[in-house]
Amino acid sequence: MPEVGVLAVRGLAGGALVVAFALVSELVKPKVFAGLFASAPSVAIASLAITVITESATKAQDASMGMVIGGIAMAACCVVAVGAIPRLHAFGGSLVAVAGRMVTALGLYFGVFISGR
Amino acid sequence: MAVDHTAARDVTPSLHPEELRQIRSRELIVRFCLGAAVSVMAGIIANAVGVRFGGLFLAFPAILPASLTMVQEREGTRRADRDAIGAVLGASALVVFAVVAESTFTRLNPGVVLITSLAGWIVAAGMLYGLLALLRPDDCDKRKD
Numbered sequence: 001m002p003e004v005g006v007l008a009v010r011g012l013a014g015g016a017l018v019v020a021f022a023l024v025s026e027l028v029k030p031k032v033f034a035g036l037f038a039s040a041p042s043v044a045i046a047s048l049a050i051t052v053i054t055e056s057a058t059k060a061q062d063a064s065m066g067m068v069i070g071g072i073a074m075a076a077c078c079v080v081a082v083g084a085i086p087r088l089h090a091f092g093g094s095l096v097a098v099a100g101r102m103v104t105a106l107g108l109y110f111g112v113f114i115s116g117r
Numbered sequence: 118m119a120v121d122h123t124a125a126r127d128v129t130p131s132l133h134p135e136e137l138r139q140i141r142s143r144e145l146i147v148r149f150c151l152g153a154a155v156s157v158m159a160g161i162i163a164n165a166v167g168v169r170f171g172g173l174f175l176a177f178p179a180i181l182p183a184s185l186t187m188v189q190e191r192e193g194t195r196r197a198d199r200d201a202i203g204a205v206l207g208a209s210a211l212v213v214f215a216v217v218a219e220s221t222f223t224r225l226n227p228g229v230v231l232i233t234s235l236a237g238w239i240v241a242a243g244m245l246y247g248l249l250a251l252l253r254p255d256d257c258d259k260r261k262d
Contacts (some may be wrong), residue, residue, distance in 0.1 A: 003164070006160070007157050007160050007161065008157075008234075009158045010157060010159075010160045011154070011156050011157040011160075011191035012153065013156065014147070014151065014155060014156025014157075015148075015151075015152040015153030016152075017152065017190025018148050018149060018151065018153075018161050018179040019148055019149050019152065020244060022135070022144075022148045023140070024137050024143065024202065025184045026197055027132055027133060027134060027137065027138050028130055028131065028132060028133065028138070029130065029131055029133055029136075029259050030128065030130065030199070030251045030258065030259040030262050031199035031262045032200075032202050032249065032256055032257050033130040033203060033204075033205065033257070034200065034203060035200040035201060035203020035204045035205075035206070035207065035208075035248055036189075036201060036203045036204070036206055036207035036242045036246060037203075037207065038200065038203065038204040038207060039200075039205070039207030039208035039210075039211065040238070041175075041205060041211055041214045041234070041235065041238050042152060043152060043156050043159065043174075043175055043177070043217075044154050044175040044176065044211070044214060044215070045231055045234075045235065046156055047156055047159050047171075047175055048218060048227075048231060049165075049227070049231060050160075050239040051168070051260045052222075052227040053195045055168075056231075057227055058161065058222070058223060058259045060222050060227065060230075061210050061218070061219055061222035061223055062168045062169045062172065062217070063163065063168045063169065063171060063172035063175060064172060064175075064215050064218035064219035064222060065166075065169055065215075065219050066168070066169040066170055066171060066172020066173045066175070067172040067173070067176045067211070067214075067215035067218070068172075068206070068212060068215040068216055068219055069172075069173060069178040070172065070173040070174065070175060070176035070177060070211070070215070071208075071209075071211040071212035071213075071214070071215045071216075072207040072208060072212055073173075073176075073197040074176055074211060074212075075144075075208070075209040080140055082210075093201065094201060094204075094258070096214055098177075099204070101177070102177075105173050106174065107237050109170065109173060112203060112224060113169065116170050
């Protein structure tokens with residue numbers, strides 16, 4: 001399949017799974033439990049499935065390894081999010097958390113995979 | 118005698134299909150577009166830099182700011198804050214999804230891998246929620262939503 005076609009399928013699958021988990025989120029209570037589904041692995045499932053179909057399971061395993069680093073960075077930024085959201089409200093607090101996550105993820109990635117070479 | 122501090126609270130998750138009526142199509146469209154954009158971005162980065170680097174973005178909650186803003190607009194800051202706490206727990210559970218996927222992709226059928234990894238995420242997210250309900254039951258009380 002041409003590269004643009006693969007990206008389009010990846011986008012459609014990712015968007016559809018995000019909507020599916022958003023619907024589950026609207027159906028459940030309490031609100032904290034519903035919030036779990038805002039961070040469901042929707043993009044990951046779509047992307048890994050497309051990677052397996054268009055490339056190989058080895059490539060998907062490699063992507064999962066990068067995702068482990070991304071996930072650890074996200075967990076490390078929990079403290080930032082919990083502290084920032086009550087002070088900066090939803091949008092500002094979550095933007096700070098996402099920015100902090102990005103910096104941590106890049107630091108871990110370069111520390112583990114680049115400097116270790 | 119031990120005092121049960123959770124007695125007056127309702128922290129048990131429950132299904133509420135009637136809530137579907139409150140969903141606005143605009144919100145679903147925004148979420149679809151953001152999910153599609155993040156997936157495409159992860160694909161472009163994987164092609165340009167490498168599959169492993171692209172993997173960093175598979176655990177990227179890019180739809181979080183928009184989702185929380187929509188909840189805040191619709192239901193107020195208090196609910197958005199509670200939604201955010203849950204989202205942070207869900208994002209932390211993504212580590213389990215990734216570890217299960219990474220350790221099984223070359224050994225099992227890819228479909229089985231994705232289902233097992235999702236099951237791992239559900240169990241981890243559920244356990245984190247249970248821990249929060251135990252430690253901070255007020256944050257998980259349905260009556261205070």
